[in-house]
Amino acid sequence: MSRLNDLIRQLRLKDPALADDLEREVGALADRRSFGLNFERHTPEAVELPGRQVRRGDKVRILPPRGTMPTKSDERLWRVASIDRAGDARAAALESLDGEDSQSVTVADLVVVAEFREPIYPGLVSTGKVERGGDTPFHTVINAENYHALQTLLFTHRGKVDCIYIDPPYNTGSADWIYNDRYVSGDDLYRHSKWLAFIERRLVLARELLAETGIIIVAIGDDEHHRLRMLLDQVFGDGNFLSDVVWQGGRKNDSRYVSNGADYMLIFAKNESALAAEGVRWREKKPGVDEALAAAASIWVECGGDHTAATVKWRAWIRNFKRQGTSSDAVTRFVNLDKNGRPIRTDADLRSPNPRPNLQYELLHPVTGRPVRMHPNGWRYSRETMSQMIARGLVYFGPDHTTGAGGVSYLDTMDTHVPESVFIRDRNSSGRQLIAILGDRRFPNPKDHDVLRRWIRLAAPSDGVVLDFFGGSGTTTEAVMRLNEEDGGTRLSILVTNNELDAKVAQVLTKAGHRRGDAEWEAKGVHEYVTRPRITTVATGERPDGSTYDDTVPANVEFFDLTYEAPLRVASNREFGRIAPLLWLRAGSRGRRIDDISTGWDVADTYGVIADFDHAEKFVRALADEPDAALAFVVTDEDWLFESMCRDLPEHVEPVRLYAAYLRNFELESGRGAR
Template sequence: MTEAPSPTNPAPKVVGNKPGSNVLDDALARVRALDPALAVTLAREVDAIREGRKFGLVFEKHLPESVRLPEHPVKRGVKVVRRDSVHGGQEQTWRVLKVVSAGIERLAYLADVEEPVPVADLVVVRDFGEPVYPGLKPIHRIERGQPNVPCHVVINGENYHALQALKMTHRKAIDLIYIDPPYNTGNQSWIYSDRYIADQDVFKHSKWLSFMERRLTFARDLLKDTGIILVAIGDEEHHRLRMLMDQVFGPQNFIANIVWQGSGKNDARYTAGGVDYMLAYARDESTLAENEVRWRVVKPGIDLALETAKKAWEESGHDPSEATKIYRAALRPLRNVLGPAVFRYDQIDDQGRVFQAGDLSSPSPRENLRYDLHHPKTGKPVRMPANGWRLDPDAMEERLKDNRILFGPDETTTPRIKRLLVDQAVQVPYATFTTPRMPGSKRLEAILGDKRFPFPKDHEVLMRWFSAIAPSDAVILDFFGGSGSTTEAVARLNAEDGGTRQSILVTNNEVGAKDSKALRAAGCSPGDPEWEARGVCRYVTQPRITTVVTGTRPDGSIYSNGLSATVEFFDLTYLDPDRVSRARDFEAIAPLLWMQAGAIGRCISKEPSEGWALSDRYAVLVDVDASESFVAAMSALQKPPPLVFVVTDSPSDFEDVTGRLPRGIRTYRLYESYLRNFEINVEAAQ
């Protein structure tokens, strides 16, 4: 029984029930006036419901995704799909009961299938959630960069697993993640569990959200505390993605919803469309604020304006008013290219500097800003603005010496200040910008000779945002790499400003819908060389990046002068723990260790027979019995490598070795069974 509230028996505290804050609370308040006891009971029930209710994104979780392991042997106990199956995923998998030889053929007996199936028609699959052992197999290297600058890395593989491997090598190590995931347009643009997700799929949004949530959760752990993630998205999933990002990164870390207006359609019924977004979130916005981080971009057109001014200055014979006249005439047709922030600077002074006249008055009155400023000709104090001057006396003196104060004909005119264009070269980026999207596609076509990839992002737009957001030595990760626009943007940015940014690009080798239909019709299946040769990584990413960096197209024709950069291409492989030898294990994980050490210089690619090996950047001790000579070698170096991997199962051996190393070296323990270090996928995919 519930007692009515009274002054001596107040109503129980009801969580979140602020009278009048919404319709339900209003209704409860009215009930309270009529029947206080009933109101208390109702309020309790309402609060119970409210407490249990989850505000935010609620969606059906889809499990599992799966991955094909074409190199793994079909044997008893493994899960398989038909090599030519379009769908894959859970419903099409079978357990292998046994494998028998029948002449030259090998046949597999599958659970719930009467007839045996040729092993050649099957491929092993693992669901997400079952352990796999990733390795990196070097495929191709372009070496044109400085030896002490990080290599760009391109990994062909499933990003879910690549992210987990990176969690071991790059935890809190990434400055910027930029991704451009499938937009879920229902337009054969996105494959989930080996199947294109169609518009009619009733679970299309929840499947996409499940897919993204798993990857974003891993990605968050890779970001430095000052890190940023930028996710490109279209109208289809923009609102759901923002809620998901709030959930994964926290609403307090939301930075911006960047709107990219491309060319729209003039004949559209309602609005021109052509809008793309980038959602920017910080790993921890408070750390950015503490570090006084500010995003700035170079004002568009500034180089062009300065060049034009230089020509006008020379043409005028160093006459400021003539130079200004010539410059203004040259500026007029450039108005749209330059943008207002540069166009406003339309005067040239007697030193050939481009400037705009600015206000010298202080925005607020302060006593130290009120002082006499004398006119250079009349010697009398000039008219002071009501609030005083913008500059204190010392700063004013400096500007006077630099001829930056613009006096009027006499003391009756308040002087102004010259704002120099070179001092105002950067601006805060606008969250909305207009740039046609076509150039990205056109440039890619010019590299590859034909249209192989739909809607690549414009690397120039990426360059602008990357330079605003990330430092010049940033590590930038893109795990939906597609055609490789991110790698091109990072390499070009370095070439422009001498930065040492590193890009890590992950993309799968997905075959486009049209090509895959044609390949199937020709009897090819995923894993076949003909099929793989048409995948995005092999057919688009690799030739594009190779052409941009070397300057030579795959057909030998010249594209450009190339760029100074080194790029290492890998395939993500899945090792079979029953099959590999210790030496091969080491080879497979060696590139991961090299990446962890910064991907600079030589990779220690073979298990060293003498028990240890050193490079400039890292060292590996694989046999603790050789620790004496290892420690001696490290101690003899003036600049020992800053990172050491010690292979031992024994924590005390590890302590012993690391205690004898020179100070200031980061140490990392690896299990003797190398694969165990990189056993991934076991975290239950949510």
């Protein structure tokens, strides 16, 4: 390896770019494991940015003629040497990246390309909002390439995300995902390694977004399940594996051998020891427990507190409830009521699992005063603990000492259980749900919002941040909205989706003469055609065709497009309007947003921004008067000004220097995980 490094150093004097490429490839080879998951880390992705103004120095692709599908030659990248600004049809002088070729092309036939190894300087432009959630935080939907969106969120949410749920492409071979702006088909010999490279780059950044007690849940099918488990082991550490949940969603009777109708959810913690230290234990209500408790209370009132009559009615109700098959056995086993009408069991095992002398003692019957029958191993609890349990009424004795003793448990204190790693739910219900929302079928195989609601409830606190960067039809945001409505939580959903088209739809539009960036093309993309109308309909009750949808969840939601800014314009404070949403997101996306600082400063509900230090005293006083303001963004290139402002800020306010923190974030993140 040392000889290779020497040769790379020699090459760097003649061709630095080639030396950098070779160094990355050598590093990738050095990282290969003798045991574990090895795969080709393909050329880092590049994403086309239709609609972004072409500038001198940009990397671009030449679009194919309208009506034709892209070919291999259309993937070539060029650099814009200059732009002729005269006339209606502006022309750009292009140079090949190796400097050997050049040509002139109409600017309208170019699309800017961002390569993942190069730094980006993102902004956000609001494309609309729904305000029906009072003072709760705004759910955020970002239309963007998700790798760049993750880099953006590292500036706003590093270490702040409580739960990531993603449903990435399953790579079934049916051209269901795009790599380097090209659909990947089943006959691509490298489709598995492309998929792994694609996912790994995003998981590396996702891990940085998680809080120390954060959880990631990744849905996957059979095609990549085994590879993904190994990849997650490598990125998150196999010690942070929590579960491989199996969702049995249907039967495939046309299968030759086995009905492979299961999907999977691989669940990892960022740091399982941090979860354990916090005492986190996942528990959920037992199915049927609320109905049973309500029925017991009603029967007790109906019987006027008559214990015998109420017990008869209760047992009849329990038998019928069990036949319905919707309840857990752990509920229907409570066949008795206590003297106050509470469902009770008196048969909990009090025997010690192992023989221990200190657990072998006489337990006296409260009526006969004689020792009850004891198992040879002794009792489960010490003499002192058992005495305390008897005093609290948690030990049941039979009519006399010959009947032994059992533990007492009440349904209302045993109403939860640990979730199991296998569950059955018909997958077709989610498709019907989406059709009901939108009024027609627009998206194949959406996820089930009830399933997501269940697992998000387990994995995220009631005020947590939930991220989905493979947003698809928007199921995760709907799940979070409905979960908040259910339990009064203030969870915040961040959804990232792009505006990709289904491969067949893209082919039809291409033959009709349309291409990315055209209104006809963009209108059929998943963000504009599915995600945005779905979330808007759920929040407002108005479908895209103007009809009414009744099952609404009032909430605050804002939609954004990610933009790519010039760093010099950002550093000189000429793009504040594009950076403003990032500051608001970093402050919690709640309350008023500061979109303009032409007056030199402003303080909103949760943060403040100052650029003119003649107003420093008023700025500090306004922050002190705003108890929820936790961040102060200080726009200055001068160290002494920033340090002076830091000294004057209230103790509850954290200073962030603009635009140094912004620029440094994206320069450091460029290319990380994108080899």
